[in-house]
Amino acid sequence: MASSRDDHSLRKMMKKVSLKRKNLSSDTRRPKRQKVLKEEHKLDELDWKVVERPSAAGIDEAGGILMLEEVDNVEVYYEETPKGKVARFRQVIEPKQNAPARAENEGHSNNHLEIREEQADSSLDQDASDEEVHDVPELPEWSGMELAPVILQRLHDQGFTSPTAIQKQTLPLSLAGRDVIGISQTGSGKTLAFALPILHHILSASPTKVTKGHRRTLKALIITPTRELALQVSEHINACAPLRTEKQIKLHAPPRVSLATIVGGMSSQKQTRMLERGADIIVATPGRFWELVSDNDELAKQVAGVRFLVLDEADRMIENGHFAELDKIIRLTSRPESMESSPEPANTDDDEERSSRNIMQTFVFSATMNKDLQRNLKRFKSSKPKTTNGTTIDDLLSRLDFRDSDPTVVDLSPKDRLVSTFQESKVECLTTDKDAYLYYFLLRYPGRSLVFMSSIDGIRRLTPILELLQLKIWPLHSQMEQKQRLKNLERFKNATKCVLLATDVAARGLDVPFVDHVIHFQVPRSADVYVHRNGRTARAERPGFGLLLCAPDERKLLRALFKNLNRKDDEVMDLPVERDLLDKLKNRVEVARKIDKIQHGATKENHDKKWLRDAAEALEIELSDEELGNGKANNEKDRQVKALKRQLSDLLSQPLMARGISAKFITSGSRPIVDDLLRGENHDTLLGLKVVAAQDDVATKGKNTKGKRIANPGKPRKMPMAK
Numbered sequence: 001m002a003s004s005r006d007d008h009s010l011r012k013m014m015k016k017v018s019l020k021r022k023n024l025s026s027d028t029r030r031p032k033r034q035k036v037l038k039e040e041h042k043l044d045e046l047d048w049k050v051v052e053r054p055s056a057a058g059i060d061e062a063g064g065i066l067m068l069e070e071v072d073n074v075e076v077y078y079e080e081t082p083k084g085k086v087a088r089f090r091q092v093i094e095p096k097q098n099a100p101a102r103a104e105n106e107g108h109s110n111n112h113l114e115i116r117e118e119q120a121d122s123s124l125d126q127d128a129s130d131e132e133v134h135d136v137p138e139l140p141e142w143s144g145m146e147l148a149p150v151i152l153q154r155l156h157d158q159g160f161t162s163p164t165a166i167q168k169q170t171l172p173l174s175l176a177g178r179d180v181i182g183i184s185q186t187g188s189g190k191t192l193a194f195a196l197p198i199l200h201h202i203l204s205a206s207p208t209k210v211t212k213g214h215r216r217t218l219k220a221l222i223i224t225p226t227r228e229l230a231l232q233v234s235e236h237i238n239a240c241a242p243l244r245t246e247k248q249i250k251l252h253a254p255p256r257v258s259l260a261t262i263v264g265g266m267s268s269q270k271q272t273r274m275l276e277r278g279a280d281i282i283v284a285t286p287g288r289f290w291e292l293v294s295d296n297d298e299l300a301k302q303v304a305g306v307r308f309l310v311l312d313e314a315d316r317m318i319e320n321g322h323f324a325e326l327d328k329i330i331r332l333t334s335r336p337e338s339m340e341s342s343p344e345p346a347n348t349d350d351d352e353e354r355s356s357r358n359i360m361q362t363f364v365f366s367a368t369m370n371k372d373l374q375r376n377l378k379r380f381k382s383s384k385p386k387t388t389n390g391t392t393i394d395d396l397l398s399r400l401d402f403r404d405s406d407p408t409v410v411d412l413s414p415k416d417r418l419v420s421t422f423q424e425s426k427v428e429c430l431t432t433d434k435d436a437y438l439y440y441f442l443l444r445y446p447g448r449s450l451v452f453m454s455s456i457d458g459i460r461r462l463t464p465i466l467e468l469l470q471l472k473i474w475p476l477h478s479q480m481e482q483k484q485r486l487k488n489l490e491r492f493k494n495a496t497k498c499v500l501l502a503t504d505v506a507a508r509g510l511d512v513p514f515v516d517h518v519i520h521f522q523v524p525r526s527a528d529v530y531v532h533r534n535g536r537t538a539r540a541e542r543p544g545f546g547l548l549l550c551a552p553d554e555r556k557l558l559r560a561l562f563k564n565l566n567r568k569d570d571e572v573m574d575l576p577v578e579r580d581l582l583d584k585l586k587n588r589v590e591v592a593r594k595i596d597k598i599q600h601g602a603t604k605e606n607h608d609k610k611w612l613r614d615a616a617e618a619l620e621i622e623l624s625d626e627e628l629g630n631g632k633a634n635n636e637k638d639r640q641v642k643a644l645k646r647q648l649s650d651l652l653s654q655p656l657m658a659r660g661i662s663a664k665f666i667t668s669g670s671r672p673i674v675d676d677l678l679r680g681e682n683h684d685t686l687l688g689l690k691v692v693a694a695q696d697d698v699a700t701k702g703k704n705t706k707g708k709r710i711a712n713p714g715k716p717r718k719m720p721m722a723k
Ligand SMILES: Nc1ncnc2c1ncn2[C@@H]1O[C@H](COP(=O)(O)OP(=O)(O)OP(=O)(O)O)[C@@H](O)[C@H]1O
Pocket: 159, 160, 161, 162, 163, 164, 167, 184, 185, 186, 187, 188, 189, 190, 191, 192, 236, 366, 367, 508, 509, 510, 511, 535, 536, 539, 540, 722
């Protein structure tokens, strides 16, 4: 430690001396009038730089914009060409005080970037002391890990005073250079379990000198199955990386740890630029990353020499149609057959490459991974059936070239695969009644609810109905634009009483704090999906609640699901439902459905009519109002919608009273609501009911299918929370 400090001071001194010398010599050489250079560039060649944003993932109020870039000193002018006006861009290179006239003296062109980076680089060295943590926080629970002080500081800042179980068990292994397969329940902190060793490795090395022609070497490649998860993983890593001082930001000093997020749905040109600048860590989804790496030999080389390879939610990766790309990426990180058996590099010119290839660490994490697979790992190590075309998780793991002869499997998943702070329940009802039960649940237990549906069409059908019922609801599915997906996710994160209606694109890994309820509108198709969906609530030891809506034709599925989880379906508690209220809500739902049906039909018709109008215009024929559908039928529909909307608004304005409540004499009913009113425990919209958490209501009133009360229905424990 002492010697590294001495080294550091020495470097600082030397830097000052060399800076002085530079200034001195430049003063003597600086010409009186400096020439301003103007150079012609293509849009992509300009000196773009990423703009600091409040949220690391960039998904904030700015409308879901993923990344902002700006460029200084660019003149835009227009040139007349045979094809019309074309915009041209000219970078204006003004001489800098600290690095004057280098372009002229050394004949360099386009050295603006170089000058800026050189300044940044010197500032990094000068500022290194700012980055140091002077008072390493006392975090005894982390002490055995020997993590870099700045990481401890950042963990402390986030209130992470002790490692979670999976972190405690895997970090000593990964910090000791081992390959790790980590399996632990949803929300148990797996992201930092694989991210902290990577950050520690980068921060323990001396900072990379970022100058033109010398960019960062890629240290870690993290692959995740969905875009949202990739952005979230980046956000979690950034939250543990050193903060930049104001001075460093002002001087455009490069960050100590540079991270690039490469996902589909955003400009690949921007991502290419980011990669050209170089990054220590890349977090990516397989499709887009393969698109970029297959076109870029330099990047492929970097991937081949990567120090850490991480597959997050590995088992999902084989499901979502990107297996082929993932396989090709994995192949890049594999050693050629000749190197596999030589743990120590031979003494050749390629020594450096050989040694980096031999020490790559592989981390594979998920909340679900079957036991056979874990047992099979050792078999894979020896047999490596790399030529099979199947797409099972076994197959995926068989393709990984673990450098460790004995990768360690840390499996902390609970036996019934349920998080201990999670309470589940179910409602058995007709398919046609599901909308009403959902509406009932959302009104009865207001909170942040994530509703999973098995089809995009289902989401398209239900969203407008719940909107008509005046719920705050946003859809999320793969056919939406990425920007809109992120915007809706961010809205969901920031509101309190709201609903996100999503497909399984939101089932894995998403860490939305304080999701109160997960509702399965249909019985999920596998136990893994059920586990991951439920994992969006009850995270980091907080309480959470899950509700399954099961139609008669789904009963068989339900039984199979619970059998898979080693449980009986009749152990699951039924949600207690106030039937009177449910009936009233059914009326509202019915009217909302009618309105939507007419409006939906009208939208479709308008779409068809637009096509007809356009065709008629192109053929220069005139169509009558009747033919264009502008006639009586349309007016009739408008009238119907107006009447139904009036009816719905009427229904929505009527108070919803539980059985046994008198609206006129609130003290006379069979329910003691006055006390609740006085204590402020009354439900806002359902008169006569108390405000109660769904899990508490189920625990006290719930019965199972056989009508039995369960003595200890697994009431969620309240645990100490991280900030
Ligand atoms: N040591 C810690 N102490 C307290 N909270 C932590 C700790 N480590 C991580 N967390 C928090 O716990 C939450 C869940 O972490 P994370 O998203 O990594 O879970 P996960 O195991 O990857 O879940 P999933 O399987 O659903 O992807 C996050 O909000 C994270 O910031």
